[in-house]
Amino acid sequence: MSEETKLQTDNLDLYYNKFKALNHISVHIPANRITAVIGPSGCGKSTFLRAFNRMNELIPDVRVEGQVLLDGQDVFALDEVELRRRVGMVFQRPNPFPKSIYDNVAYGPRAHGIHNHQMLDAIVERSLRSAAIWDEVKDELGKSALRLSGGQQQRLCIARALAVEPEVILMDEPASALDPSATLRIEELMQQLKAEYTILIVTHNMQQAARASDYTAFFMMDDNRAGTLVEFGPTRQIFTNPRDHRTEDYISGRFG
């Protein structure tokens, strides 16, 4: 691949206590592209995603072997607070805080020490614009974020992630709780965002992977129920001319 690598794993193994959840994952995620992670339920897609911002560590008794690199740097050598600023995350269910729209977006910058009002105002506006939700909420920034619709909440969560100026955005099935039109808006937004950010998205929806991503990683469970990477490549190739017959079976809907 000639593309510049943003994220990389080398022989990544991950254990929940004694259960091996990821088995020898080695992959290069290109910068400023959208990479989709697809595969059947329980094959470790989310676990893989969370390896990059070390969110797996929130679960007791998780052990990681192998390397996870951000710009060639070992993420375990970075402070997790700084790592998570650089690698933002959007969750499956929109999870705005029970605060105002403004305070939701300003939460990250404030946590990182920005308290200047003008600076915060500028960050909030810029982030909400980038997440294509500014026009809908600009007159009611003081309104509780919980009163927004699901699709708006998810775009607010994207704005919240953008506010700390990350380089990578991890998306864990960001549209699975949304209706089709809200899903489409998120996908359009991803296309706008990839100019500045590297996007890694887990999705259950193969059409979504096919239409919205540049690269696709196909995961499956191996015989020991550990997640393995079956195939990685440009999305067009994965969907039209997969090298592995399991990939073909999966995308043609024979299982999963």
Place this chain on the structure above:
Amino acid sequence: MTTVIHTVGQTRNTSGQVKSCSTSLAHVTSSQYLRDKSNLKSRKLTQQSAFALMWLAGSVAVAVLVAIVGYVVWLGAKVITPDFILQPPRGGMAGDGGISYTLLTTFYLVVLTVGIATPLGVAAATYLVEYAGAIRKHRRLWSRLIGIARLGVETLAGVPSIIFGLFGYALFVSALHFGFSLLSATLAGACLILPVIIRTTEEALRAVPNSYREGGLALGATKWQTIWGIVLPTAAPGIITSIVLSVGRVLGETAVFYVTLGGSYRMPTSIMSSGRTLALHVFYLATETHAFDKAMGTAAILVLAIILINLVINLLARRLNRMMKG
């Protein structure tokens, strides 16, 4: 032994018969059962009787409450005058005077106990929910200690209050020479309400969706920033509930303060002053004086104060909730 079942209705019998039915029912298919409407009426009737019973139980509870409060207020209202509230008690067999110093002592005691126990209790609950849960299983000793702490809190919540009183008497009044004083009573009272605050706060914290915590951490906030800025504010209405419960507990408590606060009806001038709370005053008036009407008057004030505090704080919690959820 085996009874032949002709209608579906007969399956609603004792369990022994139902069991024996199942063998002889092979010729009745389950879809015949499901389509049969003959038991619909009895099912509806069961539901209606259940509702009626629950309604009755609810009415009894409300009626008892209204009866008690009504009785106390009715009898007490005769003595409640501005003078009764503003005059200090003067003691004696006739129970002369009002309740002003008693009110003041009660106020001090509530503020001090809740003021000490709330930060301690909230911090303990936060530790138990937010930090202790993340401790790895292989740290056996540590997780065992936390288990003991948790058990301790649960046990303390069920310990009779006189035990707290005796403990307070032995430690604060005698051993530490604080005497019968606001200080002794405050410390013993704080011990009494600590488990209440810890348990209620724990529940409030557990009710905070994990997605809020993940959301905060994923933005690069530290764990403490997430707890302080997101988790605790979200749990605030529940924490306020725990404070209301403890205020009620302190207002209503007699045993603990009987053996730590003494019974002086004088003006509390310092933290070392002895005194009596409203509840204690009721007790003293009723047992040591002839002024039963004043005991009732004091009791009425006490009950009204509890109702008022509940209303005010509930209103506050609701407003807080609305601020967050919009």
